[in-house]
Amino acid sequence: MIAGARIAAAIEVLEDIDERRRPAADALKDWGLAHRFAGSKDRSAIGSLVFDALRRRASSAFVMGEAGPRAVILGALRLVRGLSLEEASALFSGEAHAPAPMSEKERELFASASLEGAPAHVAGDFPAWLEPSFAAVFEDRLIAETSALAERAPVDVRVNTLKCSRDKALLSLAHLNAAVTPLSPLGLRLPLTPEGRNPALAAEPDYVKGRVEVQDEGSQLAAMLAAAKPGEQVLDLCAGAGGKTLALAALMQNKGQIYASDSDGRRLMPIYARLERAGARNVQVRAPRRGEGGLADLVGACDLVMIDAPCTGTGAWRRNPDAKWRMRPGALEQRIADQDQTLAAAARFVKPRGRILYVTCSLLREENEDRIAAFLAIHPDFHAVGAQEMAENAGLPQLGAFASSMGPGVRLSPATTGTDGFFIALLTRSNLS
Structure with a gap:
């Protein structure tokens, strides 16, 4: 699939999520079953786009002036991925299953995207009805704390000391750029790939043999x-x-x-x-x-x-x-x-x-x-x-x-x-x- 077709697929999945109010994982699975021509890299890239848009749904809708799936994807491409107007326009070409070209209004909003003046629940990307609860906990750190909840998370693993030491696991997983976790003496942190995907652990001997378990620090x-x-x-x-x-x-x-x-x-x-x-x-x-x-x-x-x-x-x-x-x-x-x-x-x-x-x-x-x-x-x-x-x-x-x-x-x-x-x-x- 070309990059623009992946964008169109992500928009389609978001439409399904909105219409049927169900978990993103279920919508992505159904899309994959209905589009078997899409390879694993395509499905992974589409999933990454969908989750980026969901993480920053409120702020993406704010900068694009509407809350539909197309607008939210555009906003996420700007706010999360930092695409330029030219790069986004190339993806929205209308050719080879890519989304329709951006309108003049979309181009203007995309180019001038800013969260200046956005209410806290938009800047922090959380449901508005939760603002009193979050504000009571975080006070002047409200936006900083809730914005961090909208970031991508790395993959953490816990070294199983029944089978392995952290030093041995660290060496064994060096090819995944593993690093020790700052707080847990049993943890290793595996960064996301340059494409924003999780490292492939399922085929790693350390995981298969139970020497490490996926577990947030x-x-x-x-x-x-x-x-x-x-x-x-x-x-x-x-x-x-x-x-x-x-x-x-x-x-x-x-x-x-x-x-x-x-x-x-x-x-x-x-x-x-x-x-x-x-x-x-x-x-x-x-x-x-x-x-x-x-x-x-x-x-x-x-x-x-x-x-x-x-x-x-x-x-x-x-x-x-x-x-x-x-x-x-x-x-x-x-x-x-x-x-x-x-x-x-x-x-x-x-x-x-x-x-x-x-x-x-x-x-x-x-x-x-x-x-x-x-x-x-x-x-x-x-x-x-x-x-x-x-x-x-x-x-x-x-x-x-x-x-x-x-x-x-x-x-x-x-x-x-x-x-x-x-x-x-x-x-x-x-x-x-």
């Missing part, structure tokens, strides 16, 4: 802040596909026991293959059966309960940019209810002097500090561990610098730590008689 740090020790009894209550479960297994050196559970058993399906590949032998998967969680024997028995809480995912917008435009106020209300319910459920499994690690990939106070405060108000037998103490206990004292100013816990974000957005808080149960 922030997620790695969240698991490490649990300070899980060999021999402990650990419940991963919202294990999903098992990313943090695997990290805990390595930290515990395959000693003790981890119980991986999730309210939706379907989310657990990928964990089995991942456990085998990683060589994690101290994990029991407890899938729910007939509405029962299968965890009755763990009540009051766990040293640690990990909650990777259901949340709005605002901290992961770099990787899921379409999710922010599908999000509605009712989703936040539902997530808050889910979080309170999950915290209350977790408390049942914690033994005296045991702990809960509460994690979200959200940057909203409503899902983070407010939930911890609400939990502590009705659970006097628990107390929150200070951010600096939590960081030092995990051997990561530098993370104390990212303590929340709104309550106990650590906050990570693309603008402050170069990671996805995460909130991590540690709660300890008193030594009951």
